Amino acid sequence: MIERSAIIDIVFWAVAALAIAASVMVVTVRDVFKASLFLAGSFVAAAGLYVLLRAEFLAAVQVLIYVGAISILIVFTVMLVRQVSGGNRSGGPFFAIAGGVAAVLVALAISYAAVNSKWSDLDRAAAGDERVAAALTGEYQAQQSPGNPDVDLVKVPIDDPEKARHGVFERTTNQLGTMFIRDYVLAFEIISIVLLAALIGALAIARGARDGGTS
Amino acid sequence: MVEHEPIALTPTPDNPLFRQTYELDRSEGAVINQMRATHIEQFPDPLIEVPAEFRRSIFVGSIDALLNWGRKSSVFPLMMGLACCSFEMIASAMSRWDLSRFGMEVFRASPRQADLMIVSGTVTWKMAPVVRRLYDQMAEPRWVISQGVCATSGGPYYESYSVVPGVNKIIPVDVYVPGCPPRPDALIYGIMQLHEKIKRYSLAGRAAGRE
Amino acid sequence: MTDGFLDNAFFRNIYCNLASSGSDRCAGGGPFGDGLLPPGWEWLAFLVTAFVTVFVVVNGALMAVNLYIWGERRLLGRLQGRLGPNRWGPFGLLTPIADLIKVLSKEDIVPAAADRLVYSLAPVLLVVPVLLAFAVIPFGSSTWAANLNVGVLYLIAVLSVESFAPITAAWGSQNRYAMFGGLRAVALLVSYELPLVLSLIGVLMIAGSLSLVDIVNAQDVPFALVQPLGFLVFLIGSVAEIQRAPFDLSEAESELVGGYHTDYSGIRWGLFQAGEFMSTMVSGAIIATVFLSGWRGFDFLPSHAWFFIKFAGVLFVMTWIRATLPRLRIDQITSFAWKGLLPLAAVNLLASAVLSLIWPRPSVGELWAMAAVNVVVAAAAIYVLGQFGPKPGERPRPAVAPALGATGREGAA
Amino acid sequence: MTIVLGGEQVASVIEAITPGSVTGHDSSAAWVRAETWPAVARGLHDRPEADFKFLNSVTGVDYIDHFVIVYHLTSLGHNHSAVIKIRCGEAREDPVVPSAVPVWRGADLQEREVYDLMGIRFEGHPNLKRVMLWEGFPGHPHRKDFLR
Numbered sequence: 004m005i006e007r008s009a010i011i012d013i014v015f016w017a018v019a020a021l022a023i024a025a026s027v028m029v030v031t032v033r034d035v036f037k038a039s040l041f042l043a044g045s046f047v048a049a050a051g052l053y054v055l056l057r058a059e060f061l062a063a064v065q066v067l068i069y070v071g072a073i074s075i076l077i078v079f080t081v082m083l084v085r086q087v088s089g090g091n092r093s094g095g096p097f098f099a100i101a102g103g104v105a106a107v108l109v110a111l112a113i114s115y116a117a118v119n120s121k122w123s124d125l126d127r128a129a130a131g132d133e134r135v136a137a138a139l140t141g142e143y144q145a146q147q148s149p150g151n152p153d154v155d156l157v158k159v160p161i162d163d164p165e166k167a168r169h170g171v172f173e174r175t176t177n178q179l180g181t182m183f184i185r186d187y188v189l190a191f192e193i194i195s196i197v198l199l200a201a202l203i204g205a206l207a208i209a210r211g212a213r214d215g216g217t218s
Numbered sequence: 219m220v221e222h223e224p225i226a227l228t229p230t231p232d233n234p235l236f237r238q239t240y241e242l243d244r245s246e247g248a249v250i251n252q253m254r255a256t257h258i259e260q261f262p263d264p265l266i267e268v269p270a271e272f273r274r275s276i277f278v279g280s281i282d283a284l285l286n287w288g289r290k291s292s293v294f295p296l297m298m299g300l301a302c303c304s305f306e307m308i309a310s311a312m313s314r315w316d317l318s319r320f321g322m323e324v325f326r327a328s329p330r331q332a333d334l335m336i337v338s339g340t341v342t343w344k345m346a347p348v349v350r351r352l353y354d355q356m357a358e359p360r361w362v363i364s365q366g367v368c369a370t371s372g373g374p375y376y377e378s379y380s381v382v383p384g385v386n387k388i389i390p391v392d393v394y395v396p397g398c399p400p401r402p403d404a405l406i407y408g409i410m411q412l413h414e415k416i417k418r419y420s421l422a423g424r425a426a427g428r429e
Numbered sequence: 430m431t432d433g434f435l436d437n438a439f440f441r442n443i444y445c446n447l448a449s450s451g452s453d454r455c456a457g458g459g460p461f462g463d464g465l466l467p468p469g470w471e472w473l474a475f476l477v478t479a480f481v482t483v484f485v486v487v488n489g490a491l492m493a494v495n496l497y498i499w500g501e502r503r504l505l506g507r508l509q510g511r512l513g514p515n516r517w518g519p520f521g522l523l524t525p526i527a528d529l530i531k532v533l534s535k536e537d538i539v540p541a542a543a544d545r546l547v548y549s550l551a552p553v554l555l556v557v558p559v560l561l562a563f564a565v566i567p568f569g570s571s572t573w574a575a576n577l578n579v580g581v582l583y584l585i586a587v588l589s590v591e592s593f594a595p596i597t598a599a600w601g602s603q604n605r606y607a608m609f610g611g612l613r614a615v616a617l618l619v620s621y622e623l624p625l626v627l628s629l630i631g632v633l634m635i636a637g638s639l640s641l642v643d644i645v646n647a648q649d650v651p652f653a654l655v656q657p658l659g660f661l662v663f664l665i666g667s668v669a670e671i672q673r674a675p676f677d678l679s680e681a682e683s684e685l686v687g688g689y690h691t692d693y694s695g696i697r698w699g700l701f702q703a704g705e706f707m708s709t710m711v712s713g714a715i716i717a718t719v720f721l722s723g724w725r726g727f728d729f730l731p732s733h734a735w736f737f738i739k740f741a742g743v744l745f746v747m748t749w750i751r752a753t754l755p756r757l758r759i760d761q762i763t764s765f766a767w768k769g770l771l772p773l774a775a776v777n778l779l780a781s782a783v784l785s786l787i788w789p790r791p792s793v794g795e796l797w798a799m800a801a802v803n804v805v806v807a808a809a810a811i812y813v814l815g816q817f818g819p820k821p822g823e824r825p826r827p828a829v830a831p832a833l834g835a836t837g838r839e840g841a842a
Numbered sequence: 843m844t845i846v847l848g849g850e851q852v853a854s855v856i857e858a859i860t861p862g863s864v865t866g867h868d869s870s871a872a873w874v875r876a877e878t879w880p881a882v883a884r885g886l887h888d889r890p891e892a893d894f895k896f897l898n899s900v901t902g903v904d905y906i907d908h909f910v911i912v913y914h915l916t917s918l919g920h921n922h923s924a925v926i927k928i929r930c931g932e933a934r935e936d937p938v939v940p941s942a943v944p945v946w947r948g949a950d951l952q953e954r955e956v957y958d959l960m961g962i963r964f965e966g967h968p969n970l971k972r973v974m975l976w977e978g979f980p981g982h983p984h985r986k987d988f989l990r
Contacts, residue, residue: 063582071589233968247977288530291517313510321514321524328687330694357536357694
């Protein structure tokens, strides 16, 4: 007998394999244009993972920004570069070592984050935590307990019948918006300033090149 | 035919334009001269042949009928005008004669997507390699209409030094439309004759004259 | 997993007929009895339901695009004083079918220099996002394949993937014309994506939801009236996004042969054409849903008919634009996007933000008030913007290439 | 209407610009010596009283025993036109005439065409090669002795 969760498992493994395969192809394929296509593919796979995590908003934004905008720009840039299909020559042992070290560091960081995170919701739902399961099925609203940080969720009855039918994880958009504007507004604005600086810098470089480097 | 030696050119090699293009011109001229020397015989007109063993087969016949109906009902012409006949070709697509009634207003500029090449007007030897290349780039099944007497036989320029005496020396032609230039009515009549011809193709039979 | 998909009557009917009635997900069974499958086989019911839905949506879209191509060709004919296709079948209705048969049976050429993988990928990249976009469009009061809570965002995201197709095709076929077309297409698509998305945000602020169904439900007054500036920008932007005339410079036949699909023949080219027409249909459906209140109308017609009327109206306007306006140059197009549509969309966003602060949950009367304010804002914004642009009859001075300036005037005193 | 200058008038204008360059004139055209043609052309173009800024056409004529080049000029400022003829060499062999391209750029393709079809060389032309026919075509078909 196959549960519906088994289907979701199958989908998860397929998407994860796709993401890894695409990522590996990005760094191994010689043709830069194909590499950028595979990069877009791995972005799409990441969006698929977000969907499985029920973060539809994040998935849509991922596709919109990373696939629809950034990958397109990368491809566009690649097309303006000479010697695309030949691949570039390797940069020597220094770059290989540096790249290896960077890769190992990133892998360590991600593993640390993965091990030390509280994978509360989904694991406990799968493990039969009745509070989380209740929250997921919409019987109760999940809320951070104010007094006790060890307890992730407390039972709060859902008064909105619409919400009760769909479960609490439907309106991620509103939660994200609230977080951006209230809790993490400083980081948000700093990132905006960094992006603005990058934009102005790119503009300055482009204009300088056109005017013969005089401006 | 009196043979003439080409007058010795005083090239202006200092000019960058000349430097860049002269070799190109020479190779192009060599191709044309070679075509002129070899394309003497006419391509036989593509004929319709249905093999005897398939003639009674209802299954193949009905597939053929469907395919041929589809092919004849959506013949996309190639957007290629060579000479004055092309104005009649354009006029036949305009509102008075309106080729679009047959689903043919889709003049494709790319030979890959076109089914019908209307050779509209005088084909000079200098244009001949281009016509041949466009024909080669068209995807099968493809058809050719020779519009006007110039394309059909050279017309008023018959035996001229620069005009191909009949485009069927370069590519096989399915339908000839006479006239100088033929009116759009005549061209549309030729197209309808082509429709009749397409209806008789069969999956197994290949038209003669294809290379 | 949430069971929101069972809100859809179509889904529910199939699923509940198949799945066991003991399942709590569809109490009472389906309309034609219950539980063809034993308990525990709900996954199969789910798969079958999903497959049937996808099948219906995809084939419905493909059939509809045939009809639409016929309609567009007839309409273009009438607009140009011609008859249009009328020979094959009644009123020429079978002409697109004939095109389909022909295109399917035509030789499929892959150029020798082409990159086979990329070359084959491009038509798929064009068609699949469009088909995905059909999933969230509500065709009637309860007819949709999925009601996502991020519906509008999903649509934009999925359709933005479509802009991969031209550049992939251009790169794959290794053709100069195709390359020019692809580069132009990407410049165009990247430029117009921004005003397109910005013009939608005003709607989202008033509706308070990203779901297309919620947006339709919020339209007691059609948002085309409440958001005239947003409607205008979105209409122009979506015509540009689907690269139809006057924005068809990426496949300009008189200069670039076929643009990015120059080297495609047979069914691959057919897929390109179908994808383009389908994206036109998707754009029309989005405009009808988001700005023209979708399926809502008066009671004497069913909701699907109202949707279809608005949808056809939008497509008519798009065809009209195509038959009327000449093609623009790439610099005109991009400067129009960045200097024209983007400020207008920003003005619209600002006005909507202020108005939705004043009336957070607008009633019908408040919607009409918003409409009145926004019409004034739109007229003022367009007038002010018009003061910056070139005046009527004024031509921009043609730029002289510096290299030609010295030699071009040789002998001219 | 454009004032059509007679051969005598044209000849006097040219004589005023570069003395000794005119070899004769008839009712419609002035005849110019080939080697003085660049100076004459420059003067006709630049001098305010001539002001021939526009070159209508360049024509080659085969007179069996020699070739002649005909230039039709128009002044847009004074609204008058002139015809100038140049005899290329004494016999059929190797007809040469100085090119007018440095003065009128519009002469470029026309002189190439005359070269292509008549076989007259234009000395000083920047890019003298065939334009109508292909490179490698035997002979020059508009010559009267061309037979195929």
